[in-house]
Amino acid sequence: MTRKKGAKAKLREHFLTNIGRVMDSEELREVSGNQSEWARRVRELRSEEGYQILTHNDRSELKPGQYLLEDAKPQPAFERAISKETRAFVLDRNGFTCQMCGVVAGEPHPYDPTRKTRLHIGHIIDKSQGGDDEPSNLRALCSVCNEGASNLTLDRPTSQKLLIQVRRAKGDDQVELLKWLIGKFPKKAKEFLDSE
Known part of the structure; x- marks a missing residue:
């Protein structure tokens, strides 16, 4: 007797067979077969299994409702600790x-x-x-x-506050931030570098 795949397993498989391709929420909802729980399963793949599924919060060229998995290798994930x-x-x-x-x-x-x-x-x-x-x-x-x-606080820091924090950070942390910014805004980074 074969066991039916759950929504999370279907989504994991779909992401892994479509690495590097932007997918929208309608596609993922259909793939999951679960009209109401698909977004929660995507969050679980990110937070519990460590898959770096990117959204518009991570990349400027992604629109709300678009998702992208760039790498099949999961990163260490936060442990769920809320009882x-x-x-x-x-x-x-x-x-x-x-x-x-x-x-x-x-x-x-x-x-x-x-x-x-x-x-x-x-x-x-x-x-x-x-x-x-x-x-x-x-x-x-x-x-x-x-x-x-996700990953936002109610009070967003001003650019001045961010610059102060970045200046106070260690050099390695500043480089990590630079990598993240270049990844989030690749077109802007290229334009900036080309204008120098």
Whole structure:
């Protein structure tokens, strides 16, 4: 008896057979066979399995809803450390309501009425920016807001603050930032270098 593949396995296989090709959310929704859970499975591939699936937050040329896997080798991933009890506490504290757009769990989502709203636990200050898993740093977010808020804080630093932080950073960290910026803005980097 053959076992049916789950949505995450289907998405993993699809990404790995389409390395370097930009895919949109409709394609991934169809591939997963799961109309309401496909985005969550993509996040799990990134956060739990370490696949570097890029979005518009990572690359300027990608539009919202576009995804790209450049390399088949996963990177070390963050361990999920939020307990079921903490999740339940945060959801209850937030009234089972998205803290960004106000939609309630189980209601049709205003941006995608074909699916019911599912809430996730999101970090106010992301773990990649030094945040922790304490309830005071967690909030309920719908899947749409959670995807849009990944690795962002509510207060975005000004360019002046960023420059101060970059100047204070070690040389190796500055080089890593430069690599990331060139990867995110390859056309702008080429234009800048060509004008020098």
